[in-house]
Amino acid sequence: MQLEFVGHASVILRRDPVHLLCDPWLDGTVFDNGWALLSTPVFQPKDFASVTHLWFSHEHPDHFNVRTLNMIPEPLRAQITVLFHASADRKVIKHCEKMGFGKITELEPGQWLSLAPGFDIRCDIWQDSDGDDSWLLVRTPEGTLLNLNDCMVVTEEQLATLRASTGDVDVLLTQFSISSWDGNADDLERRKAGAQAMLDKMVRQTRGLHAKHVVPFASFVWFCHAENAYMNAAIRPVSDAADMLETQTDAQPVVLYPGDCWAVGETHDSSAAIAHYAADFASLPARTPQASTSADLPSLQQAAERFGKAVKQDRSRLRLRLHAARINARQQLRVPGRAPLLNAVVAVSDELMLRVRPARIWLTDHKISLEYSLLYDLQPAGYARQECDIELSSAALLFAFKFLWGGETLQINGRFNELYPDGRIPLFEYLWIACAMNRESGALAQPL
Secondary structure: OEEEEEEOOEEEEEEOOEEEEEOOOOOOOEOOOOEEEOOOOOOOHHHHHHOOEEEOOOOOOOOOOHHHHHHOOHHHHOOOEEEEEOOOOOHHHHHHHHHOOOEEEEEOOOOEEEEEOOEEEEEEEOOOOOOOOEEEEEEEOOEEEEEOOOOOOOOHHHHHHHHHHHOOOOEEEEOOOOOOOOOOOOOHHHHHHHHHHHHHHHHHHHHHOOOOEEEEOOOOEEEOEOOOHHHHHHOOOHHHHHHHHHHHOOOEEOOOOOOOEEEOOOOOOOHHHHHHHHHHHHOHHHOOOEOOOOOOHHHHHHHHHHHHHHHHOOOOHHHHHHHHHHHHHHHHOOOOOOOHHHHHHHHHHHHHOOOOOOEEEEEOOOOEEEEEEOOOEEEEEOOOHHHOOEEEOHHHHHHHHHOOOHHHHHHHHOOOEEOOOOOOHHHHHHHHHHHHHHHHHOOOOOOO
16 A cells, blocks of 8 residues: 655555545635645645545545535546545535535444455544544555544543554554644743643554554644734644654654655655755745734624524523523633632622623724623623733634634634633633534534
8 A cells, every 4th residue: 555645634545446535635724714734735636536535534624625625627526435424414425415526435433344355444433522533544455554633532541442443553644733722922832832742642642552653644734824823833843753753652753745655564764754844844934924804893793693693593591691601600710810719709609690791802903892692792892902801803703703613713723812811711602602513413614
């Protein structure tokens, strides 16, 4: 079996007659213009002619990238079989059916599927995932390969659970770097600690699965918006991942640059790929960051109203007030500069009285404050910046309200700033309700 690296989290596994492409993302930004590819793929739309199967790990746009799928010439789509785990909403399946792919196969958990003699696959949803992350196990005579993509297998207990399903693997493909907000611009040490934790996780996975080779991947992006570019300072280069694998495990690191191919099991020299990535990372200061156009207040209020209607459906006003009161009570426990005992007393009192404190939002481009709760929607307020919970641009807030999954996008792209520790929580508590609805109901990828 030959592994061809396309870019970021995308690889092609080739063993005639199967040419299985995983999670293609070839161009453009994702997560509301928050991420872009660190390195440019050499794989082009015409190259889909060599692909027999497409597998998507989950719905995040750096894995299920609709723009890339639209680039596939329609005659080639008819020749490709799509593979995706069975899901209640079937939203990915339905989208691929509309696009005219030749065949759609839903992968049942715990079941092996033979794509051809000597090429078997198994796909399971990761049980500790908040979303629909899934892993792919590929079994061939040349070895067993596990594509872990974004599955957050962090603890030893989680690793033991995974290994019970996969056994030892010959090749492991896994993340090695940060992928979402983890502190404000001045919280560099916090983000560095998070980056180190990702590398440590990679080492634990390698040891726990007794992997012989590890392909670090699903981390070749940069934070490409003017509002989140500060996050690039904490990114660890792939050379650090390779060094840790060499010094702390028995596995061989296999670092691949877009277009590189590797025959599974063979010795690999990663030095050229590491040098290419270092040059790409060094080029980031010269790249033009994304910018957004400000949204006016009526547009924000209309989006928030539509968001509220979607979230409030089938929920009574009493239930909403109870939820909002609990949000407020939890937040009272975190009030900085106040004695912990007093925080606790206020929290209990507020919850008993069903007091609702809307999230206080500072718009960085308009220099005004707003307040929001599901009970009262989005309203102008008269708070000073230092009295607010969170600050962000009107464009970032508009996106968060436009989609049920907008809050998840905002958390990942990091286009916001907490004005005190955990200041994001009052707003995100409402956004997370919508994110959960998206996972349960399978909302279409369209504005509310």
